[in-house]
Amino acid sequence: MKILMIGSGGREHALIKKLLESPKCTKLYCAPGNGGISRDAEVVNIGVMDKENMVKFAKDNEIDLAFVAPDDPLADGMVDAFQNAGIRAFGPNANAAIIEASKVFSKNLMKKYNIPTAKYEVFDNAKKAIEYVKIHNTTPVVVKADGLALGKGVIIAQTVDEAVNAIKSIMEDKKFGASGNNIVIEEFLTGPEVSVLTFTDGKCVKPMVSSKDHKRAFDNDEGLNTGGMGTVSPNPYYTDEIADVCMETIFKPTINAMNREGRPFKGCLYFGLMLTPNGPKVIEYNARFGDPEAQVVLPRLKTDLVDICEAVIDERLSDIDIEWYDGAAACVVMASGGYPVSYKKGIEIFGLDDNGQVENSIVYHAGTKYEDGKFYTSGGRVLGVTAKAPTLDEALSAAYSAVDKIRFDGAHFRHDIGKTK
Ligand code: AMP
Ligand code: GLY
Numbered sequence: 001m002k003i004l005m006i007g008s009g010g011r012e013h014a015l016i017k018k019l020l021e022s023p024k025c026t027k028l029y030c031a032p033g034n035g036g037i038s039r040d041a042e043v044v045n046i047g048v049m050d051k052e053n054m055v056k057f058a059k060d061n062e063i064d065l066a067f068v069a070p071d072d073p074l075a076d077g078m079v080d081a082f083q084n085a086g087i088r089a090f091g092p093n094a095n096a097a098i099i100e101a102s103k104v105f106s107k108n109l110m111k112k113y114n115i116p117t118a119k120y121e122v123f124d125n126a127k128k129a130i131e132y133v134k135i136h137n138t139t140p141v142v143v144k145a146d147g148l149a150l151g152k153g154v155i156i157a158q159t160v161d162e163a164v165n166a167i168k169s170i171m172e173d174k175k176f177g178a179s180g181n182n183i184v185i186e187e188f189l190t191g192p193e194v195s196v197l198t199f200t201d202g203k204c205v206k207p208m209v210s211s212k213d214h215k216r217a218f219d220n221d222e223g224l225n226t227g228g229m230g231t232v233s234p235n236p237y238y239t240d241e242i243a244d245v246c247m248e249t250i251f252k253p254t255i256n257a258m259n260r261e262g263r264p265f266k267g268c269l270y271f272g273l274m275l276t277p278n279g280p281k282v283i284e285y286n287a288r289f290g291d292p293e294a295q296v297v298l299p300r301l302k303t304d305l306v307d308i309c310e311a312v313i314d315e316r317l318s319d320i321d322i323e324w325y326d327g328a329a330a331c332v333v334m335a336s337g338g339y340p341v342s343y344k345k346g347i348e349i350f351g352l353d354d355n356g357q358v359e360n361s362i363v364y365h366a367g368t369k370y371e372d373g374k375f376y377t378s379g380g381r382v383l384g385v386t387a388k389a390p391t392l393d394e395a396l397s398a399a400y401s402a403v404d405k406i407r408f409d410g411a412h413f414r415h416d417i418g419k420t421k
Contacts, residue, residue: 001306004058005030005041006048006078007069010333010366010384011291013037015069015305017362018298022306031057035375036365036383048073051081058087065090065309071148074287075101079267090309092287096258096265100287103184104146113257115250116281118142120186126171129183133163140188145170147179151215151227152340156188191276192237192421193283195293198251198271199308201317202264205251209300209324210238211293212418217340219416226340227381230417231331232392233296237275237421246273246280254285266312295364295384296329328392330399331384332417336367337410339380344410349375349382351406361387361402377408392418 001024005012013036019025020040031054033043046053048070058066068078068091075097082089091097098105110117123129133141143166145153153176157163163185170180197208211233217223250271258265270286270293289297298305302323311317336343345367352363352375364386367379383406387398396418403413 001025001064002027002062003029003306004061004063004066005033005069006054006067006073008032008034008037008048009070009291010364010381011289011294012069013040013364013366014294014298014384015067015289016041017364018301018305019067022304024304024306029057029061029063034365034378035368035370036363038370048078049076051076051078054078055081055085055087058082059085063087065306067091067309069288071097071100071286071288075148088313090313091267092265092269096263097287098263099258099265099269099285101148102146103144103284104182106285107184107186109254109257109261110282113253113260115253115257116279118186118189118281118283120184122182122184124182126167129167129171129185130164132185133157133160133167139163142186142188143167143170144184144186145176145180146182146184147176149176149179152176152225153179154225189274189276189281189283191274192235194235194238194273194275194280195231195290196238196246196251196271196273197289197293197297198269199312199317199322200255200265200267200269201312201315202255202259202266203315204318205247205255205269206317206322207243207247207251208297208322209233210235210243211290211296212236213290213293214414214417214420219414221420224340226335228290228292229333229335229414231292231296232396232418233293233300233329234392236392242275242280246271250280250282266315291366292331292333292384295331295386299329299362299386299388300325300327325388327388327390328395329386329388330392330395330418331364331386332399332403332413333366333381334383334385334403334406334408334411334413335381336377336379337412339412343380345376345378347377347408347410349377349406349408358387358398358402358405360389361385361398363402363406382408382411
């Protein structure tokens with residue numbers, strides 16, 4: 001099979017490494033890819049939002065399976081465009097990807113179908129929103145831009161003043177553009193966070209092994225929210241009992257709700273959960289694999305990913321068993337100094353070879369460029385240094401040993417992955 005991966009980050013590199021394990025995969029392309037991906041797949045210079053050229057490339061090259069990994073092209077109907085051209089594609093249609101692309105949609109869905117989530121109000125007007133937080137006067141309070149905002153559209157305001165500033169910057173200054181035309185203001189929840197990625201064909205839902213992301217930029221969960229600074233799998237807080245509760249109260253009801261709304265979801269549905277004292281609640285849905293969750297979940301996948309993608313597309317997911325390796329995996333993201341605010345690019349990276357240098361480690365490339373036999377930084381999150389081992393402690397120690405071998409000026413990473421709630 002000829003497969004086309006759409007995307008350019010560490011998640012896509014992890015997907016590519018897994019697809020390469022499949023005997024069915026004879027040719028792999030990635031558009032636009034990155035430096036590390038160019039060592040594993042043929043990279044094609046087409047932007048992730050360029051539906052027309054993406055479809056043309058797929059037709060010209062007789063692609064058998066297109067895999068749309070990032071949120072923006074999913075929300076924009078990239079899967080629909082492939083399907084309309086007769087090309088099989090993995091990922092939700094735009095009308096289902098809205099579960100991530102609009103927080104107003106997802107919150108209203110959860111309310112309508114009694115899926116546990118934080119209490120909330122929706123506003124399309126800054127004045128009313130400000131009035132609400134002032135009258136309510138409960139802090140911390142969470143302010144969320146409705147639309148996609150590179151994982152940065154959520155502000156946890158510790159004071160009413162902070163909430164007012166967040167509302168103004170989202171709704172008046174349009175910090176996230178049209179994504180901030182509407183906002184959600186919601187109750188602050190507490191408890192360990194869990195990411196559960198699932199495969200679903202719209203009928204049945206099969207959870208992958210659990211994981212835990214570390215979203216803040218610095219150790220001890222300090223600093224700004226980022227796209228994710230590291231992950232571990234399994235998530236130590238996610239017991240089998242909690243998994244059963246989530247299946248009955250969250251996963252199945254969400255799949256059913258999307259069907260009832262005429263928006264069947266096919267692809268990878270990501271549940272961002274918080275294990276609150278009142279039970280598991282949904283913090284967010286993503287219509288795709290998480291990044292860097294994919295980097296710890298996929299190395300643990302035993303079943304052929306191509307078979308799973310085909311079963312999802314053909315709506316026969318219930319027929320296949322999905323198997324996982326026991327043990328654990330850890331991923332430490334090496335980022336550019338200054339990320340997530342501003343950072344330099346084009347800095348040479350030393351100490352990389354294609355396979356990682358520590359046993360059982362694997363280096364997924366996120367923001368890298370490959371030129372004349374050398375790797376350079378080209379983004380905020382640069383590498384996802386990952387290791388698999390029988391226990392989480394061993395996986396973490398192998399991942400950090402692998403990090404120690406890699407150098408670039410300004411490199412920044414967290415030292416406490418797997419250690420905080
Ligand atoms: P999101 O982009 O919706 O995942 O939000 C980013 C992060 O903000 C989450 O991973 C949580 O750590 C935090 N967060 C979002 N909503 C809430 C909430 N209602 N209560 C507490 N923390 C939250
Ligand atoms: N790591 C969080 C996300 O992919 O949204």
